[in-house]
Amino acid sequence: MPPGRATDTVSDRLEATPLYRKVGELLATRIDEGFWQAGEMLPNEFVLADQFNVSQGTVRKALGTLESRGIVERRQGRGTFVTTNTDERSFYHFFRLAEPGGERVKPDPHSEKIKRRKATKHEQQQLGTADNTEVFEIVRVRVVGEHRASRETMLIPCDIAPTLQSLKSKLPNSLYPYYQQQFGTMVLRAEEYIAAVTASKIVAAALQIEPGTPVLEVTRTAHDIKDRVVELRVSQFRSDLFNYNVTLR
Amino acid sequence: MPPGRATDTVSDRLEATPLYRKVGELLATRIDEGFWQAGEMLPNEFVLADQFNVSQGTVRKALGTLESRGIVERRQGRGTFVTTNTDERSFYHFFRLAEPGGERVKPDPHSEKIKRRKATKHEQQQLGTADNTEVFEIVRVRVVGEHRASRETMLIPCDIAPTLQSLKSKLPNSLYPYYQQQFGTMVLRAEEYIAAVTASKIVAAALQIEPGTPVLEVTRTAHDIKDRVVELRVSQFRSDLFNYNVTLR
DNA sequence: AAGTGGTCTAGACCACAAA
DNA sequence: TTGTGGTCTAGACCACTTT
Numbered sequence: 001m002p003p004g005r006a007t008d009t010v011s012d013r014l015e016a017t018p019l020y021r022k023v024g025e026l027l028a029t030r031i032d033e034g035f036w037q038a039g040e041m042l043p044n045e046f047v048l049a050d051q052f053n054v055s056q057g058t059v060r061k062a063l064g065t066l067e068s069r070g071i072v073e074r075r076q077g078r079g080t081f082v083t084t085n086t087d088e089r090s091f092y093h094f095f096r097l098a099e100p101g102g103e104r105v106k107p108d109p110h111s112e113k114i115k116r117r118k119a120t121k122h123e124q125q126q127l128g129t130a131d132n133t134e135v136f137e138i139v140r141v142r143v144v145g146e147h148r149a150s151r152e153t154m155l156i157p158c159d160i161a162p163t164l165q166s167l168k169s170k171l172p173n174s175l176y177p178y179y180q181q182q183f184g185t186m187v188l189r190a191e192e193y194i195a196a197v198t199a200s201k202i203v204a205a206a207l208q209i210e211p212g213t214p215v216l217e218v219t220r221t222a223h224d225i226k227d228r229v230v231e232l233r234v235s236q237f238r239s240d241l242f243n244y245n246v247t248l249r
Numbered sequence: 250m251p252p253g254r255a256t257d258t259v260s261d262r263l264e265a266t267p268l269y270r271k272v273g274e275l276l277a278t279r280i281d282e283g284f285w286q287a288g289e290m291l292p293n294e295f296v297l298a299d300q301f302n303v304s305q306g307t308v309r310k311a312l313g314t315l316e317s318r319g320i321v322e323r324r325q326g327r328g329t330f331v332t333t334n335t336d337e338r339s340f341y342h343f344f345r346l347a348e349p350g351g352e353r354v355k356p357d358p359h360s361e362k363i364k365r366r367k368a369t370k371h372e373q374q375q376l377g378t379a380d381n382t383e384v385f386e387i388v389r390v391r392v393v394g395e396h397r398a399s400r401e402t403m404l405i406p407c408d409i410a411p412t413l414q415s416l417k418s419k420l421p422n423s424l425y426p427y428y429q430q431q432f433g434t435m436v437l438r439a440e441e442y443i444a445a446v447t448a449s450k451i452v453a454a455a456l457q458i459e460p461g462t463p464v465l466e467v468t469r470t471a472h473d474i475k476d477r478v479v480e481l482r483v484s485q486f487r488s489d490l491f492n493y494n495v496t497l498r
Numbered sequence: 499a500a501g502t503g504g505t506c507t508a509g510a511c512c513a514c515a516a517a
Numbered sequence: 518t519t520g521t522g523g524t525c526t527a528g529a530c531c532a533c534t535t536t
Contacts, residue, residue, distance in 0.1 A: 054525080189497065325521070
């Protein structure tokens with residue numbers, strides 16, 4: 001095939017979407033739809049290149065974008081794999097608790113409650129779902145050693161995690177790996193708004209602190225590979241023992 | 250030149266550092282040392298390729314890494330430029346204030362004090378400077394409309410910003426563009442620790458709120474292109490009107 | 499030894515911006 | 518029209534992992 005674009009047509013040129021971007025989207029869609037599941041190995045770059053009728057370099061660039069988005073992981077000599085949202089990864093990515101000025105901290109689950117209910121109008125709007133959406137509401141308290149660390153209230157649309165309530169054992173430490181394993185939903189982005197508030201009676205009781213103590217309140221919207229809202233979450237953190245840590249680049 | 254590595258030698262292979270990485274480091278160092286200054290255009294990819302005795306593709310990949318680090322900006326048809334830390338960029342990158350659940354907010358400076366003093370042992374340690382380091386201490390209050398928004402205490406080593414105190418007019422809205430323009434220091438990374446605390450008398454007075462009101466306290470370490478610590482900063486934010494916003498990916 | 503991703507080169511052509 | 522970055526291809530070889 002001569003140099004230049006592989007499938008040059010008028011419509012291609014008008015759309016002006018680079019080939020590697022199209023290929024990347026196709027791959028992302030396949031993964032989103034479960035064609036390749038968590039931890040699974042993708043075909044090698046030359047095979048994919050054949051499938052898409054592009055050069056290996058173009059596939060390579062497409063995979064590079066997926067890798068930077070955290071969708072796949074590539075290991076020299078082994079292959080390209082759909083990222084597995086392990087507990088470790090999920091925690092250190094989306095759970096930003098740390099000792100003041102120091103190391104990140106990994107709390108353990110302590111107690112949890114789950115119920116099914118209708119979403120409010122406001123919640124529906126935030127979730128981007130219309131009408132009578134049903135949601136699971138999970139309230140969970142976490143501990144670090146002897147100390148209560150956080151109280152989280154999570155809201156998940158039932159159609160995303162249909163079997164959540166029938167779960168007999170305790171919920172897993174981190175929910176995102178569970179979403180991925182069970183429902184193929186990959187949490188890749190979270191938007192957070194952080195405020196300082198005084199602990200309500202309920203929060204104070206859960207965290208075993210005096211009511212009125214200042215705590216961090218983090219409001220999160222979690223998004224999947226296609227940027228759909230997967231979860232709403234409001235967490236209260238003890239701030240005397242722990243900080244919220246983030247790196248800006 | 251035949252395909253394969255351009256300058257294969259035994260030592261190269263032992264070091265095992267990709268060419269594009271070496272080229273990237275060289276370019277970063279040049280920019281750090283002021284060889285190309287803020288806003289300046291770099292030579293085009295082919296010229297750089299000649300200078301470094303590598304192919305254009307290798308230079309291209311190196312520039313790609315610099316771009317993703319925020320060191321350069323590339324514009325099709327125009328060229329590759331050293332990133333200018335404009336007020337806009339600096340603010341929306343490193344100043345994470347937002348309306349609760351909504352749009353980012355850009356506060357204006359209200360008042361400021363600056364003095365020169367010795368750094369404490371602890372500060373020296375955090376700054377990574379030894380002995381009797383002198384620092385500028387700046388305290389600045391910011392407003393959004395009618396409301397006080399934040400009180401920041403900044404610490405900058407004098408040797409990084411030698412002429413800071415002699416500045417007669419008010420400090421610029423954002424300091425990082427000023428650091429870059431005046432001293433060639435490019436702030437690229439900030440590590441932040443966020444806590445909820447009750448406002449001290451001093452903070453309450455500055456923010457015009459009741460003492461004891463919960464406020465966000467953000468402790469920042471700012472790093473430059475070579476990851477040196479450029480600034481320490483502790484900020485208190487009103488949290489009833491504003492939130493700290495961040496996206497995790 | 500075989501298979502995978504990683505690096506590097508060389509060259510053609512496209513898209514955009516400014517003269 | 519010229520010069521810049523952006524895309525795409527083709528092919529060689531390197532480095533790592535597993536068989």
